[in-house]
Amino acid sequence: IKSLLTDRKLAHMHWDIDPQEWEDHDSNRVAGDIIHELRYLDGRAVVLMHDTKLVTVRALQQVLDWIDAENRRRARTGKKQIRIVDASDWIAETLDPQLRGFAEGMLGHTLAGLQSARTALVPGYPTKMVAR
Numbered sequence: 001i002k003s004l005l006t007d008r009k010l011a012h013m014h015w016d017i018d019p020q021e022w023e024d025h026d027s028n029r030v031a032g033d034i035i036h037e038l039r040y041l042d043g044r045a046v047v048l049m050h051d052t053k054l055v056t057v058r059a060l061q062q063v064l065d066w067i068d069a070e071n072r073r074r075a076r077t078g079k080k081q082i083r084i085v086d087a088s089d090w091i092a093e094t095l096d097p098q099l100r101g102f103a104e105g106m107l108g109h110t111l112a113g114l115q116s117a118r119t120a121l122v123p124g125y126p127t128k129m130v131a132r
Contacts, residue, residue, distance in 0.1 A: 013087065015048035019059070022050050027058035034059065035066045038082065046090075 005012050017037045021030040034047060049056045071081040085093075092100060 013046060013090065016045035017047040019047075019049070021053055021055045021059060025055050027055045027062065030055055030059035031062035031066075034063050038063075038067070039070075 002012060017034060019030045019033045024030060049060065067082050074081045
């Protein structure tokens with residue numbers, strides 16, 4: 001499969017950290033496994049978590065609290081902080097700069113069109129749509 005994607009110049013967004021929380025109901029173990037991997041990570045990683053599982057919700061809070069504390073420690077020592085991105089951020093970072101500029105331009109036109117349509121449907125709607 002990897003060669004098929006490469007031939008088509010497509011990137012595979014595979015995961016690097018899979019706590020397999022679907023198999024275990026212990027949120028402390030799941031959080032501990034993820035934190036252990038993040039603590040020793042050198043570079044980027046994709047963490048796979050299943051948002052349909054209660055254990056994931058509980059573990060995620062622990063992981064986010066650890067990241068917050070770790071980033072405060074890193075800020076004090078001048079180390080690079082952990083940054084959480086979603087799939088759209090990851091895709092934008094990996095796009096060819098010209099294609100990214102084109103996509104951002106299209107997004108601006110699309111948002112302007114949506115704003116115009118919304119204003120026509122709901123006159124006086126107070127907020128303006130803004131691209132991230």
